[in-house]
Amino acid sequence: MAFSLRLAGRCISGAARYGVHPGFNGVKTTSLVPFSKPNGVNIPAIDQRRHYAMRLELTEYGIMWRRPKYVPSWQPEKSGDLEGVKEPELSTPNLKVQPAKDVLDQVDEVTRRLLSIEFSSHKENLKIQRHELCKKIQRHQHDTGSMEVAIAMMTIKIRNLQKETFKCKKNIVQRCYLQELIDRRKKTLKHLRRMDYKRFEWLIGELNIIFRPPPRYYRWVARKASLKKLVRMRKREIIHKKLNEYKESLESQKEPFLKEKAETLKWIAETEKSLGLPVSVTVPEATSSSA
Numbered sequence: 408m409a410f411s412l413r414l415a416g417r418c419i420s421g422a423a424r425y426g427v428h429p430g431f432n433g434v435k436t437t438s439l440v441p442f443s444k445p446n447g448v449n450i451p452a453i454d455q456r457r458h459y460a461m462r463l464e465l466t467e468y469g470i471m472w473r474r475p476k477y478v479p480s481w482q483p484e485k486s487g488d489l490e491g492v493k494e495p496e497l498s499t500p501n502l503k504v505q506p507a508k509d510v511l512d513q514v515d516e517v518t519r520r521l522l523s524i525e526f527s528s529h530k531e532n533l534k535i536q537r538h539e540l541c542k543k544i545q546r547h548q549h550d551t552g553s554m555e556v557a558i559a560m561m562t563i564k565i566r567n568l569q570k571e572t573f574k575c576k577k578n579i580v581q582r583c584y585l586q587e588l589i590d591r592r593k594k595t596l597k598h599l600r601r602m603d604y605k606r607f608e609w610l611i612g613e614l615n616i617i618f619r620p621p622p623r624y625y626r627w628v629a630r631k632a633s634l635k636k637l638v639r640m641r642k643r644e645i646i647h648k649k650l651n652e653y654k655e656s657l658e659s660q661k662e663p664f665l666k667e668k669a670e671t672l673k674w675i676a677e678t679e680k681s682l683g684l685p686v687s688v689t690v691p692e693a694t695s696s697s698a
Contacts, residue, residue: 470637475628481585483569487617492566495535497525502534536563543613554599555610561592562614593618 465471478484483491500511504522511519524532537560544559545551568585572578596618600607611618626632672688679686 465634465638468641470634470641472630472633472637474630481569481572481582481589485619486565486569486589487619488562488566488569489615489617490566492563492570493536495524495532495539497523499524499535501527501531502538533563533567536567544610554595554602555606558592558595558599558610559614561588561595562616564588565592 480486483489498519500508500519500523504511511522520526524535540559540563541551541556544555546553546555550556565585565588568581568588572582572585576582596607596611597620599610600618607618669691672690675688676686676690679688
């Protein structure tokens with residue numbers, strides 16, 4: 408016990424000698440008064456609030472930085488989907504009765520409504536969405552296994568899952584499955600781009616999606632680096648502003664300068680003629696014609 412008290416006393420005395428005082432809960436704080444070492448050299452104390460003062464100084468010059476809002480990778484901003492789910496019309500008949508559409512047109516209104524997707528489940532609605540998108544994408548009538556159709560089917564699933572995830576963000580299993588689908592579609596798009604680039608461009612135009620390949624390198628968003636970049640941008644802005652102002656001032660002085668130059672050249676030419684010397688300057692045409 409005595410050893411512990413002696414050790415604590417030594418720590419406190421050493422901290423006081425070098426200007427460091429124990430604060431609340433043992434957190435060390437520095438004093439604002441400079442302290443001196445035994446050899447008599449005065450060393451200024453370090454103010455921990457200096458970084459905050461620097462930020463205030465930058466704010467006075469119009470430089471402010473806010474951490475960008477975090478966007479999860481399953482949201483459309485990151486997945487590349489530029490549009491949401493296109494819900495089919497409620498009067499669209501179910502997929503099973505569509506081959507008999509001619510007979511369906513002859514029945515009464517109540518039967519037609521009962522056989523439409525108005526009274527069908529969400530699963531039937533998804534089938535209609537897939538069928539309508541498949542007709543635009545597939546290479547032929549029986550194409551169900553090409554990469555384009557697979558990407559289209561995954562896009563339908565992704566957009567419906569995004570809609571459901573926005574309603575219930577706590578469904579972690581659904582969110583993980585959605586992220587897995589997005590990664591799988593990105594991998595298939597990358598393979599299609601490598602195999603057939605023209606078809607890849609046509610497909611992303613038809614599906615209205617953006618393909619974002621992974622970056623070559625990744626940098627963490629940090630306050631210090633961002634403030635440095637903002638300072639450089641502010642410097643370029645000030646330089647361009649001053650250059651433009653200087654250019655405008657020179658443009659405003661251009662007409663009087665040219666007029667004075669023409670008069671001076673005319674005077675030089677007349678003086679050389681009067682002295683019988685060859686004219687060594689060229690008088691502007693406008694000045695010579697007016698003379």
